[in-house]
Amino acid sequence: MGKPHSIVLQNVNKEYRRDEFVIPVLSDLDLVVDEGEYLALMGPSGSGKTTLLNLIAGLDRATSGAVIVHGQDLGTMSEGQVTRWRADNVGFIFQLYNLIPVLTAFENVELPLLLTHLSKKHRRENVMTALRAVGLDGREDHYPRQLSGGQEQRVAIARAVVTDPYLLVADEPTGDLDRKSAEEILSLLQQLNTEFGKTIVMVTHDPQAAQRASRILHLDKGKLVRDEQQISFPVGVAS
Amino acid sequence: MIPLKYNVRNLRVRWVNTLLTVIGTGAIVWSSCILFGLVEGLQHSLNVSGDPLDLIVMRKGSTSETNSGIELTKAEKIPTLSGVMRDDKGRPLAALELLNIPIVERLDGSRANLIVRGVDPVSSELRPNFQIVKDGGRMFEPGKGECIVSKNLTKRFKGAALGSELKVGEREKYRVVGVFSSGGSAAESEVWVDRKDLEQNIAREGITSSVQVRAASQADFESLRKTIENDTQFKLAAIPEVQYFAEQSKSSIFLKVAGTVIAILLTIGAMFAAANTMYAAVRSRTREIGTLRALGFSRTDVLMSFMGESVLLCSLGGIAGLLATLPLSAITYGTSNFNTFAEITIQFRFGPIVMLVAFLMTVAMGVFGGLFPAMRAVRMDVVTALREV
Ligand SMILES: Nc1ncnc2c1ncn2[C@@H]1O[C@H](COP(=O)(O)OP(=O)(O)OP(=O)(O)O)[C@@H](O)[C@H]1O
Ligand SMILES: [Mg+2]
Numbered sequence: 001m002g003k004p005h006s007i008v009l010q011n012v013n014k015e016y017r018r019d020e021f022v023i024p025v026l027s028d029l030d031l032v033v034d035e036g037e038y039l040a041l042m043g044p045s046g047s048g049k050t051t052l053l054n055l056i057a058g059l060d061r062a063t064s065g066a067v068i069v070h071g072q073d074l075g076t077m078s079e080g081q082v083t084r085w086r087a088d089n090v091g092f093i094f095q096l097y098n099l100i101p102v103l104t105a106f107e108n109v110e111l112p113l114l115l116t117h118l119s120k121k122h123r124r125e126n127v128m129t130a131l132r133a134v135g136l137d138g139r140e141d142h143y144p145r146q147l148s149g150g151q152e153q154r155v156a157i158a159r160a161v162v163t164d165p166y167l168l169v170a171d172e173p174t175g176d177l178d179r180k181s182a183e184e185i186l187s188l189l190q191q192l193n194t195e196f197g198k199t200i201v202m203v204t205h206d207p208q209a210a211q212r213a214s215r216i217l218h219l220d221k222g223k224l225v226r227d228e229q230q231i232s233f234p235v236g237v238a239s
Numbered sequence: 240m241i242p243l244k245y246n247v248r249n250l251r252v253r254w255v256n257t258l259l260t261v262i263g264t265g266a267i268v269w270s271s272c273i274l275f276g277l278v279e280g281l282q283h284s285l286n287v288s289g290d291p292l293d294l295i296v297m298r299k300g301s302t303s304e305t306n307s308g309i310e311l312t313k314a315e316k317i318p319t320l321s322g323v324m325r326d327d328k329g330r331p332l333a334a335l336e337l338l339n340i341p342i343v344e345r346l347d348g349s350r351a352n353l354i355v356r357g358v359d360p361v362s363s364e365l366r367p368n369f370q371i372v373k374d375g376g377r378m379f380e381p382g383k384g385e386c387i388v389s390k391n392l393t394k395r396f397k398g399a400a401l402g403s404e405l406k407v408g409e410r411e412k413y414r415v416v417g418v419f420s421s422g423g424s425a426a427e428s429e430v431w432v433d434r435k436d437l438e439q440n441i442a443r444e445g446i447t448s449s450v451q452v453r454a455a456s457q458a459d460f461e462s463l464r465k466t467i468e469n470d471t472q473f474k475l476a477a478i479p480e481v482q483y484f485a486e487q488s489k490s491s492i493f494l495k496v497a498g499t500v501i502a503i504l505l506t507i508g509a510m511f512a513a514a515n516t517m518y519a520a521v522r523s524r525t526r527e528i529g530t531l532r533a534l535g536f537s538r539t540d541v542l543m544s545f546m547g548e549s550v551l552l553c554s555l556g557g558i559a560g561l562l563a564t565l566p567l568s569a570i571t572y573g574t575s576n577f578n579t580f581a582e583i584t585i586q587f588r589f590g591p592i593v594m595l596v597a598f599l600m601t602v603a604m605g606v607f608g609g610l611f612p613a614m615r616a617v618r619m620d621v622v623t624a625l626r627e628v
Contacts, residue, residue: 087535
């Protein structure tokens with residue numbers, strides 16, 4: 001294909017140690033994700049999906065093996081460097097939205113921009129653009145508790161994309177939403193992938209959600225058991 | 240940097256916790272400020288009491304006016320010495336003064352030593368800003384058994400109010416005809432009567448306790464001092480008033496040390512209160528902390544944010560405690576002078592020391608109270624924090 005590799009995992013192992021016990025979570029994982037791919041991670045509970053996502057997003061470190069994202073070998077970076085790298089390259093979307101309750105929608109979306117050198121005026125422009133992109137302009141002064149779950153998740157998506165990151169990671173982004181809100185969120189993610197070319201890795205339990213992705217990876221007991229390339233994937237539900 | 244409004248709003252959201260902590264730390268700052276405000280008041284009273292041109296003449300070997308006695312024949316020569324300043328009426332500013340320290344009943348029924356000072360007409364000119372207060376009657380007249388009372392004492396001793404009869408001993412009583420103030424100086428702890436009246440009442444004719452002298456100039460001050468001290472016939476000591484009061488203020492050093500120890504202990508207590516609140520804050524915001532770290536905020540950012548919140552929290556307490564001392568400026572407090580054991584009155588003074596104490600306590604509480612909770616937030620593992628529901 002010739003597309004640059006976005007994510008490369010080489011012989012990755014991850015284990016947790018608790019006292020004497022070693023809990024293997026991921027074993028001998030090899031994976032290549034191309035730029036612009038929309039990857040869905042599926043698998044039973046405890047199979048290691050969140051752990052794998054955290055490794056790719058630079059939140060956690062592999063016990064052995066290499067995790068290379070956007071050309072950077074995360075294992076060789078210091079903690080401070082990885083933190084900085086996350087701010088520049090990764091947008092996070094969580095199952096429980098993880099908005100800061102005491103900050104308004106605007107302030108929540110502005111948070112990652114406080115780590116950049118943008119002026120207040122530029123920050124404002126970027127925040128408003130992001131909020132418009134998720135269909136929440138006019139809601140910028142609302143606090144999370146004044147928004148519905150779907151709206152909260154859209155604020156979270158705006159926060160994830162406001163810095164124009166290279167990679168979006170989403171851990172069960174529709175896990176707490178009703179069907180309709182879930183569809184809206186999924187359409188939004190798909191749009192970010194197709195229109196803005198974002199590489200997306202999404203963990204999901206929902207087969208319908210996984211259908212939106214360009215590729216589905218099945219994990220079981222820390223191993224990749226199936227890798228489905230979606231030949232052509234359906235366009236978002238018309239609304 | 241994590242914006243400060245994040246912390247401000249969290250304090251507001253958890254307002255019950257915040258309020259309780261503010262009340263706790265505020266009360267501690269408040270009580271320490273009172274202590275130091277009183278020490279400062281005592282020091283101020285002793286500072287303003289000493290005039291650089293004034294000498295206190297006492298018997299050689301006396302450490303305080305109370306244990307000094309000078310024969311009148313000697314004492315009366317002092318106003319005639321050259322180099323003594325004169326007032327606009329041409330009177331030498333040298334006053335013979337006789338001290339009596341009877342035990343007098345306080346308004347609350349307890350008893351305390353009270354300084355009754357027999358003074359000369361020029362005595363008032365030798366005190367800073369001496370005046371009969373507004374609507375405070377008049378100066379006493381000699382030979383009539385009258386006295387004037389410092390404003391601070393009127394509300395502390397039985398019979399010290401204007402127009403009442405102040406009983407200070409078996410036979411000794413005075414009618415209060417005036418109320419005076421004197422710029423916060425030591426005189427504000429005293430009752431003044433005519434010296435001759437006092438002499439008779441306490442049967443100490445022919446004796447005076449001290450002579451207060453003001454020199455006409457700095458040069459006269461030195462020569463006057465030498466004249467008095469070197470005169471073999473006099474056998475008197477001429478102590479610069481500034482030095483005299485500095486010595487008297489040694490007792491305030493004890494108060495300061497005691498106050499500092501108490502303030503430190505209280506601050507440590509308040510630190511635990513602040514730490515407790517901040518631990519609760521960190522615990523309840525675990526997932527938020529994980530989120531902030533995931534978004535790219537560093538451990539330092541998190542540390543600063545929680546330390547800032549702790550300092551902010553304690554500052555609210557500090558400011559509240561400091562403001563709560565303001566009404567106290569009107570309050571006078573009585574204590575014993577450690578030298579004379581007489582009741583002296585101290586005015587609470589809101590000044591730089593009080594503000595410094597409040598500031599230091601607040602910073603200490605905020606920083607040390609916030610440090611361990613903030614460290615907990617810093618050390619949190621991002622992945623674990625994010626798994627928190
Ligand atoms: N800090 C930890 N210490 C020990 N074991 C852990 C730790 N974190 C995760 N695990 C274990 O690793 C395994 C994989 O967890 P992970 O969260 O990645 O699973 P998952 O596929 O995301 O599951 P779910 O669908 O329930 O979210 C689980 O068995 C879990 O108990
Ligand atoms: Mg998971």
